[in-house]
Amino acid sequence: MTMNGPARAILVANQKGGVGKSTTVAAVAEMIAAGGRRGYRVLVVDGDPQANVTVEDLGVDGDKGRSLAQTLQFGAPLAPIRNVRPNLDVIAGGPQVAVVGASAHLMAENGINMTEHLQIQLEALCETESYDLVVIDSGPGDVPLLDTYLSVANYLLIPTRDDQASIGGVARLAQRFWRARKSGALIQLLGVLLFDVNPRAVKRNQEVFAQINEMLEGSGTSPFDITIRSAPAAAVDMRTLHKTAGELVALANDDRRLRLSRLRDKKSPERALWTSDPSALAADYQELVREIVKRLARFESMAAAQAQERVG
Ligand SMILES: Nc1ncnc2c1ncn2[C@@H]1O[C@H](COP(=O)(O)OP(=O)(O)OP(=O)(O)O)[C@@H](O)[C@H]1O
Ligand SMILES: [Mg+2]
Structure with missing residues (x-):
């Protein structure tokens, strides 16, 4: 996996809530931080x-979202929690961020620009900390915060479950995405x-893929080939x-080793985990990381070619 160059967000x-946003952020961020030669x-x-x-x-x-809130409102420098995992830092979320979200209209009225604040501080932090990737x-709620993030990020990844309410959430977000693009966002x-x-529900999955493809028509994007399988025990x-x-x-x-050794010692095999094998789920995320890296590379080479054209 090669991923050199400036940080991308x-x-x-x-x-819609509960569609796997946070679980996916953590899984992808941890895998990319742990992977690669360096x-x-x-x-x-x-x-x-x-x-x-x-x-x-x-x-x-974390800090209850204090640092992020102070950046959004006052343009203060971002204060990451360092080495949450090797090579992985975190800007914590929390209720302080909700307070800022709720006063977004007051800020806008008074010329306080949350997007500009976050953009400047995120760039500064990426520069000093040499992050390769920001996730x-x-x-699910808070539209002003969402619009701010849409204006700051370079790329948008939309997870969804296959029910109509979640797919409706994709459609609503897609509208916000296009609105952000129209008002100058580069995302x-x-x-x-x-x-x-459910990987065995082949017919149903094809139907959902078709529905999402139709929704994405004209966007130049398709759903990821890989899907994240249902794994309720691993989720717990x-x-x-x-x-x-x-x-x-x-x-x-x-x-597994512990349970086997307890069996050998004729003790009852206590289990520490609900899942017996999370490796298929982990493999789904590994494949997702591969697809993400491939898509990032394609976008970035397209951008480089466009820049060349402008120069030439
Ligand atoms: N592979 C999986 N299969 C089934 N359930 C899962 C799986 N992975 C995670 N979950 C569970 O699904 C629920 C929703 O996940 P998550 O919190 O990541 O969604 P979210 O979109 O971030 O939600 P919110 O909108 O509240 O922020 C959680 O209870 C989580 O533990
Ligand atoms: Mg979440």
Whole structure:
């Protein structure tokens, strides 16, 4: 995997809640930070007042969203929590961010520009910390915050479940995306990700793919080929242990060894995890990372060619 060059920011969003945004942010960020020969430097920005990716997925307390809130409102420098994982830093989410979101209209009326504040501070931080990638998580509500992130990010990844309400959330977000583009945002649509999918429901999955393809017509983007399989037991483990899908694999191996040794010693085999094998789920995310990197490379080479044309 090659991913050199300036940091790029991927916003993960859907106006519907509970579609796998935070879980996916954590899994992808952790895998990219852990992978590669030198390991890529990754920053997670938890733009959600619920702070799920900070607290539940990555297991850090954070500052209740104070740093992000102060950046959005006052343009203060961003203060990351460092080394949450090797090569992975986090700007924590939390209720402070909700307060800023709620006063967005007052700020706009008074010429306070949240987008500009975040953009400048994010660029400054990426410069000093040499991040290769920024992944922004967002909450399901709060439209002013969402619009701010849409204006700051370079790419948009939209996860969705296959029910009509979630797909409706994709459609509403797509509208906001186009509106942001019209008012000058440079964000590009990286793709739509189907989450919590039954891999055996082939017919149903084809139907959903067709529906999303139709929705994306003219956008130049398609849904990701890989889908994230339904894995409710692993999901419970990830949230209670604050581990990503990739990290759960090593834990499951330890768990298996422990249970075997207890069986050998004629003790009852206690299990520490609900899932017996998270490796298929982790493999889905690994493949997603490959697809993301491939799409980023395509966008970036297109941008480079366009820049060449302008020069030439
Ligand atoms: N592969 C999976 N299969 C089924 N459920 C999963 C899977 N991965 C995660 N979950 C669970 O799905 C729920 C929603 O996931 P998540 O919190 O990531 O969604 P979200 O879009 O960030 O939600 P919100 O809009 O509230 O921020 C969580 O309870 C999570 O533990
Ligand atoms: Mg979330």
